Amino acid sequence: MLSCKKSAMRLAKEMDGALPWHEAILLRLHLKICKVCTRLKADFAALAEAAKYYAAQEEDGVMPLTSVRLGPETVEAIKKRIREVGGDNLL
Numbered sequence: 001m002l003s004c005k006k007s008a009m010r011l012a013k014e015m016d017g018a019l020p021w022h023e024a025i026l027l028r029l030h031l032k033i034c035k036v037c038t039r040l041k042a043d044f045a046a047l048a049e050a051a052k053y054y055a056a057q058e059e060d061g062v063m064p065l066t067s068v069r070l071g072p073e074t075v076e077a078i079k080k081r082i083r084e085v086g087g088d089n090l091l
């Protein structure tokens, strides 16, 4: 069985489209039994959507991406959320 840490790494690899099929099968099995990694997958998808949105905004000249900075409260909120879903080892 995959560990959650390996699962998280494979989720990231999958998002890059670089996950071999045999690793994808092991990841799917892990996701069937692990709520934490299932939640992490949803969070990764939400982050990817947000990144696409802001990249499109930048392309349209609406908001230069380089001007976006996370405030310390936002960074702490993200860290808190990662801890809540059991991802302490990812911080």
Ligand SMILES: [Zn+2]
Binding pocket: 003, 004, 005, 007, 030, 034, 035, 036, 037, 038
């Ligand atoms: Zn897991």
